[in-house]
Amino acid sequence: MEGNTYLELYLDRCAAQDDLALPVSPLFSPVVPYEGYLRNSSNPEIVFSSHLEVRETSGDFSSVDLSFLPDELTQENKDQTVIKSKCQTEENCKTQQNRLPLPSEQLRVKNSSLSNSHSFLQPGGTDSVQVSPEKPNSDTLSLSSITPMTPMTPLSECSGIVPQIQNIVSTVNLACRLDLKKIALHAKNAEYNPKRFAAVIMRIREPRTTALIFSSGKMVCTGAKSEEQSRLAARKYARVVQKLGFPARFLDFKIQNMVGSCDVRFSIRLEGLVLTHQQFSSYEPELFPGLIYRMVKPRIVLLIFVSGKVVLTGAKERSEIYEAFENIYPILKGFKKT
Amino acid sequence: MPGGGRCPDCGSTELVEDSHYSQSQLVCSDCGCVVTEGVLTTTFTDEGNLREVTYSRSTGESEQVSRSQQRGLRRVRDLCRVLQLPSTFEDTAIAYYQQAYQHSGIRAARLQKKEVLVGCCVLITCRQHNWPLTMGTICALLYADMDVFSGTYMQIVKLLGLDVPSLCLADLVKTYCSSFKLFQASPSVPAKYVEDKDKMLSRTLQLVELANETWLVTGRHPLPVITAATFLAWQSLQPSDRLTCSLARFCKLANVDLPYPAASRLQELLAILLRMAEQLAWLQVLKLDKRSVVKHIGDLLQHRHMLVRMAFQDGTAETEDQEKEQQGQRQEQRHGEEEVDSSLDLPKGKRPASPALLLPPCMLKPPKRIRPILPISTVTGDENISDSEIEQYLRTPQEVRDFERAQAASHASTSVPNPP
Numbered sequence: 001m002e003g004n005t006y007l008e009l010y011l012d013r014c015a016a017q018d019d020l021a022l023p024v025s026p027l028f029s030p031v032v033p034y035e036g037y038l039r040n041s042s043n044p045e046i047v048f049s050s051h052l053e054v055r056e057t058s059g060d061f062s063s064v065d066l067s068f069l070p071d072e073l074t075q076e077n078k079d080q081t082v083i084k085s086k087c088q089t090e091e092n093c094k095t096q097q098n099r100l101p102l103p104s105e106q107l108r109v110k111n112s113s114l115s116n117s118h119s120f121l122q123p124g125g126t127d128s129v130q131v132s133p134e135k136p137n138s139d140t141l142s143l144s145s146i147t148p149m150t151p152m153t154p155l156s157e158c159s160g161i162v163p164q165i166q167n168i169v170s171t172v173n174l175a176c177r178l179d180l181k182k183i184a185l186h187a188k189n190a191e192y193n194p195k196r197f198a199a200v201i202m203r204i205r206e207p208r209t210t211a212l213i214f215s216s217g218k219m220v221c222t223g224a225k226s227e228e229q230s231r232l233a234a235r236k237y238a239r240v241v242q243k244l245g246f247p248a249r250f251l252d253f254k255i256q257n258m259v260g261s262c263d264v265r266f267s268i269r270l271e272g273l274v275l276t277h278q279q280f281s282s283y284e285p286e287l288f289p290g291l292i293y294r295m296v297k298p299r300i301v302l303l304i305f306v307s308g309k310v311v312l313t314g315a316k317e318r319s320e321i322y323e324a325f326e327n328i329y330p331i332l333k334g335f336k337k338t
Numbered sequence: 339m340p341g342g343g344r345c346p347d348c349g350s351t352e353l354v355e356d357s358h359y360s361q362s363q364l365v366c367s368d369c370g371c372v373v374t375e376g377v378l379t380t381t382f383t384d385e386g387n388l389r390e391v392t393y394s395r396s397t398g399e400s401e402q403v404s405r406s407q408q409r410g411l412r413r414v415r416d417l418c419r420v421l422q423l424p425s426t427f428e429d430t431a432i433a434y435y436q437q438a439y440q441h442s443g444i445r446a447a448r449l450q451k452k453e454v455l456v457g458c459c460v461l462i463t464c465r466q467h468n469w470p471l472t473m474g475t476i477c478a479l480l481y482a483d484m485d486v487f488s489g490t491y492m493q494i495v496k497l498l499g500l501d502v503p504s505l506c507l508a509d510l511v512k513t514y515c516s517s518f519k520l521f522q523a524s525p526s527v528p529a530k531y532v533e534d535k536d537k538m539l540s541r542t543l544q545l546v547e548l549a550n551e552t553w554l555v556t557g558r559h560p561l562p563v564i565t566a567a568t569f570l571a572w573q574s575l576q577p578s579d580r581l582t583c584s585l586a587r588f589c590k591l592a593n594v595d596l597p598y599p600a601a602s603r604l605q606e607l608l609a610i611l612l613r614m615a616e617q618l619a620w621l622q623v624l625k626l627d628k629r630s631v632v633k634h635i636g637d638l639l640q641h642r643h644m645l646v647r648m649a650f651q652d653g654t655a656e657t658e659d660q661e662k663e664q665q666g667q668r669q670e671q672r673h674g675e676e677e678v679d680s681s682l683d684l685p686k687g688k689r690p691a692s693p694a695l696l697l698p699p700c701m702l703k704p705p706k707r708i709r710p711i712l713p714i715s716t717v718t719g720d721e722n723i724s725d726s727e728i729e730q731y732l733r734t735p736q737e738v739r740d741f742e743r744a745q746a747a748s749h750a751s752t753s754v755p756n757p758p
Contacts, residue, residue, distance in 0.1 A: 164712075186738060189731045204731065207717070225712060231719035239728050267698050270556050271504060278501055286473045286505070287488045289557035306557040306698045 159329040163260035163312055163321050167223060168230045170255045174217040174238055174248040183213065186244050202237060209233040213241065217248075227255055227318070257314065260321040264308040269335045273304070277331065293328065300324035304332070347371040406452060407439050413456040420479065421471065427463045434459040438494055454482045454490045461491065465502050470510035472561060507560060511546055514564050515539050518592035520572065527591055530579040533572055541571035544639045545607065551646060552610050553698040554603065562597040565589070566604040574635035581629060606699055613694055614638050614645040650696035 180200045184192035190202045190213075199212045209223040209230070219237060224230035234253060241248040270291045274283040283291040290311075293302040298320040303311040310328065315321045343353045345366035352367040362376035403411075414435050418428040438444045438455060447455075457476040464471040477487050495502055520527060521535045545567035549555050555563055569588050573580045585604060589596035608628045615621040615631055615638060624630070631638075638645060695702065733741065 185741065186733050187731055188733055188737075206727075226715060226717065228717040228719035229715060232717055232721060232723075235719075236723055236728065239723050240731055243728050243732060267553060267701055274504060282492070282495070283504065284488075284491075285555075285557060286559050287491075305700075306553070307700045 158326060159264075161262050161264065161325070161329070163262040163310070163325050165225055165258055165260045165318065165321070167257075167259040168225070168227060168255060169220065169222045169257040170224075170230045170234060170253060171218065171220050172234045172238065172253045173251040174213075174219055174241060174246070175251050176217050176247050176249070178213065178215050178217055178241065178246055180213070180215050183241065183244055187240060202240070204233060204236055204240075207233045211237045213237070227258075230255060255316060258316070258318065258321060259311065259313045260315070260325075261309065261311045262325060264310060264329065264332055266308050266332075266336045267306055268304060268308055268332055270304065270306055272335050273331070295324050295327060297327075298323050302328055304328070308332075343373060345369060345371055345373060404445075406449075407436075410435055410439070410452055410456055413453070414459055417456055417460050417476075417479065421460070423460075423464065423469065427460075427467060427469070430466070431459045431463040434462060434498065437498055441497055443497070444494075450482075450486060451490055453480060454487050455494065456480070457482060457487060458491045458494050462495070462500060462502055465505065468503070468506045468509060470506055470513050472505070472510070474561065505560060507546060507550065507555070507564075508543060510560060511543055511564050511567075512539060514561065515542050515568055518568060518594055520592050530576065531583070531591060533575055537575060538568070538571050541575065541635075541639065542568045544642065545571055545635075548610065548639070548642050548646070549603075549607055552650070552696060554606050554610070556698060557700075558603075559597070559599065562600040562603045563607075565594070565597055565600040566607055569600075569604065570607060570632065570635060573632050577633040581632060608632075611635060611638055613649045614642065617645050617648045646696075649693060651693045 180192055180194070180198075183200050183202075184190045187200075187202060189204060190200050192200045199214045202211045202213055203209070204211075207224050207229040209221055211222070211234070212220040219234065221230055221234045221237065224233050231253060235250060238248050238250050270283050270285075273291060273293075274281045277293070280295065281291050281293050290303045290305045293304055295302060299314065300312055300320055301314045302324060303313075310325065310332075312321045312324050315324070343364065344351055345353065345368065348366065348369040348371070350366060350368040353364050353373055354367045356363055356365045358375075364373040364375070365371070366373060411432055414431050415428055418431060435455065438459065444452070444455065457480045461471060461473065461476055463469075473484070473487060473491070476482070477484050480487075494500075515538060516535065518538075520531060520533050520538075523529050523532050542564070546555075546564055549563050549567060566585070569585050572588065573583070583591075585601060586596055589600075605628075608631060611631050612626060612628065615626050615634060618637070618641075621634055621637075626634070
């Protein structure tokens with residue numbers, strides 16, 4: 001059957017391209033980056049809309065071994081594949097390909113992935129693709145219908161980069177007045193210089209942290225890399241103070257600030273970013289090499305550098321840092337190519 | 339005014355507090371009858387019962403223009419005149435200063451900060467009108483510390499909620515280049531060093547544009563880049579006579595301060611030009627180095643757009659490709675967009691093997707230290723803390739006594755001994 005021959009040809013080509021396959025670009029969040037991506041290249045637009053219209057493909061694939069393809073391309077998960085295969089089709093469109101004639105509509109899926117825009121723009125073709133003006137609506141509609149049942153990568157891992165927490169600042173109330181001179185005398189790891197600063201600076205080795213202990217009984221603990229470590233360190237400091245003879249308690253432990261950092265691995269045009277996001281950004285190369293981006297939701301300050309390194313600070317919760325990074329990543333990707 | 343008061347004449351409850359000159363009166367709004375009236379003057383005993391209010395809390399402060407604010411406004415006008423700014427700038431800067439003064443944090447700030455605030459207002463005005471004024475210039479004029487200036491500037495921009503556009507590079511080039519004293523012969527400037535202003539300006543502009551395109555400007559202070567570009571432009575216009583002149587000597591001749599990073603920017607710019615020169619066949623055979631490439635800057639700038647595209651590949655596409663190719667770098671199969679020229683040239687062997695990456699210099703240098711990837715810690719925060727661990731941080735009584743003795747000894751030695 002000629003249908004099978006074409007299918008085999010397509011599958012062979014897919015197998016050959018597996019070595020050269022682009023990493024699946026993270027474009028599945030239904031808002032801005034998706035549309036921005038579509039606007040950039042016209043080919044995938046046409047290709048994608050054709051995918052959406054394909055619902056009733058009746059091709060018989062049972063006889064062919066599809067195990068090497070990602071799960072989405074098998075018959076059962078046809079609906080989900082229309083999104084994921086968009087990226088594959090994009091790469092298929094870009095690479096040099098022989099254009100196959102388009103005989104029957106049962107091959108529409110393969111056709112749309114095989115042929116490039118040239119064949120699509122031919123009027124009166126069997127694959128009657130219409131680039132509908134309401135395409136964005138249909139996109140979001142199909143996306144919303146797809147997301148509940150999909151085993152696709154969750155949106156939170158879109159960028160594939162997880163910011164690393166570098167520092168946590170927390171405070172705790174020991175609820176008793178302290179004699180700082182006595183603490184500095186009896187503790188090996190304490191330094192106290194009342195002329196310079198009115199607190200004892202104490203350090204412990206595990207977790208590697210520093211604490212400022214004030215005579216009112218309040219304490220600030222800095223340097224921990226996770227919330228649990230910060231809490232453990234604060235408890236250790238309280239225990240040291242207890243052993244020195246003070247009735248120290250452990251009240252109102254609160255994380256005041258978290259700092260995270262990560263690398264997006266591409267260079268960023270800071271001048272462009274400050275032009276488009278003027279109300280949030282502050283870029284003064286005469287003062288500081290990085291761009292200071294004050295995100296409103298969540299309320300986080302990001303330092304963005306030309307090398308692609310991003311520092312996020314001002315968070316009270318870990319999720320705020322992750323959310324802020326997922327918000328900024330699509331914006332930064334927009335400035336990837338000059 | 340509700341409050342239980344009634345007009346004795348008409349009986350209405352609509353009483354309004356209305357002052358007649360400085361005498362407060364309660365008047366009925368229906369019939370106009372004065373119900374009660376306050377005293378016009380205070381007696382001595384009355385005044386004795388009044389409590390004094392500090393000036394900052396009295397109403398007079400916000401109504402009048404305080405002396406320090408007047409001084410500040412005068413300084414703004416003086417600064418605008420020294421910089422020879424148009425008169426509209428003066429009004430805008432004055433308005434900003436007055437606006438800033440409304441905030442209590444600025445009113446209560448030290449004099450040093452108020453002085454720097456003058457500079458900030460002028461700078462913001464200039465930026466909004468695209469007048470190229472650098473922070474360095476203002477700090478020099480005000481004898482201000484750059485740290486104080488930067489802190490005040492960031493604070494005032496946030497406080498007033500202003501949109502300050504970036505420094506306009508092209509205008510800065512024109513202003514800065516015009517300040518170089520090389521356009522007329524003088525005792526310090528020999529004839530062969532004198533240059534035509536327009537030629538130098540246009541070439542410097544082209545070089546700065548090239549630097550901007552090749553990531554040498556983003557994130558860096560703009561002025562050293564312009565200094566380096568001016569120097570190269572000047573050298574390239576008459577290389578035979580000027581190649582012997584160094585950057586430092588050039589700035590001294592031109593009566594301009596040499597910014598410290600300019601030397602490093604110069605090297606970066608020369609490296610870019612060398613890479614571009616490798617793409618021109620007639621320059622390849624000459625085997626140029628950093629000194630000889632200066633002679634050909636004119637040609638390189640003429641074709642700079644094409645040469646940059648040929649000499650460099652986009653850094654991002656390159657890393658993606660390398661990720662997907664496991665082994666066997668068959669360049670013909672790369673994406674044809676940017677790399678076609680370079681990959682096709684490889685078999686010919688005429689062009690360099692792989693084009694350099696077009697990335698900011700900070701990304702091209704190897705990392706100073708590899709960031710250690712921390713193992714995932716399984717700390718819960720509620721573990722038991724062993725006594726021995728805490729004991730290690732405490733001094734034994736013997737150690738305490740020794741420490742006290744040592745401290746006393748050090749205090750005794752540092753204290754001034756009594757004269758005999």
